[in-house]
Amino acid sequence: LAIDGVFWRTPDTPENDAAFPRQTHAGNPALYPQVKMVCQMELTSHLLTAAAFGTMKNSENELAEQLIEQTGDNTLTLMDKGYYSLGLLNAWSLAGEHRHWMIPLRKGAQYEEIRKLGKGDHLVKLKTSPQARKKWPGLGNEVTARLLTVTRKGKVCHLLTSMTDAMRFPGGEMADLYSHRWEIELGYREIKQTMQLSRLTLRSKKPELVEQELWGVLLAYNLVRYQMIKMAE
Numbered sequence: 001l002a003i004d005g006v007f008w009r010t011p012d013t014p015e016n017d018a019a020f021p022r023q024t025h026a027g028n029p030a031l032y033p034q035v036k037m038v039c040q041m042e043l044t045s046h047l048l049t050a051a052a053f054g055t056m057k058n059s060e061n062e063l064a065e066q067l068i069e070q071t072g073d074n075t076l077t078l079m080d081k082g083y084y085s086l087g088l089l090n091a092w093s094l095a096g097e098h099r100h101w102m103i104p105l106r107k108g109a110q111y112e113e114i115r116k117l118g119k120g121d122h123l124v125k126l127k128t129s130p131q132a133r134k135k136w137p138g139l140g141n142e143v144t145a146r147l148l149t150v151t152r153k154g155k156v157c158h159l160l161t162s163m164t165d166a167m168r169f170p171g172g173e174m175a176d177l178y179s180h181r182w183e184i185e186l187g188y189r190e191i192k193q194t195m196q197l198s199r200l201t202l203r204s205k206k207p208e209l210v211e212q213e214l215w216g217v218l219l220a221y222n223l224v225r226y227q228m229i230k231m232a233e
Helices: 014-019 060-065 086-094 130-135 171-195 207-232
Strands: 002-009 034-042 047-054 075-078 099-104 112-118 121-127 142-152 155-161
Touching: 002 060, 002 075, 002 171, 014 207, 034 060, 034 171, 034 207, 047 060, 047 207, 060 086, 075 171, 086 099, 086 130, 086 142, 099 171, 112 142, 142 171, 155 171, 171 207
Parallel strands: 075 099
Antiparallel strands: 002 034, 034 047, 099 155, 112 121, 121 142, 142 155
16 A cells, blocks of 8 residues: 545635635745645555545645544555654554554654664664654654665665564565555556546536545546456456
């Protein structure tokens, strides 16, 4: 699984403008109201498994939080660095059985090595902030995770994951999994270029219809992907 965010433009109507505040750039408002959406995708099939909508005032982390309860047990969710929040990651793990995650380590993040698990493979502790503990009641003073250090095309990458059992989850295989995160971006491209015929703006002129239209787009996309899977069998 992977999660990622995407923006949708809506028609410039008073109703949409009131419901979906415009993003500003250098003090200038965007030309159209926008909807922010975060989806979860099963990467081998490109089927969407969950989605949450919000406005440009909502952070992607806030929308990702809504996907926690919709995530199944015995899963691994790949996230990009924008979702780095120890509170969010901890809540993801605690919401069910073996709900794992993998994310790039935030630049400048402080951690303490507990034990070496292999080459470029360490069990680490990361301290949480008082602000994070206040926002996330189930968050303790520290989070234990696994830090994988890999080199891709000459670039060193540090990946943090909840899969701390090195016997069950070999480090090399786990690091390779993260390279599949880009599949969700291909899925979004399929939705916008194929399902929406590259239209940049939704059709609905009222907020409640915008949400209905988006659910319709996602449902239609999943039906097409499902038929493609059945035809390939």
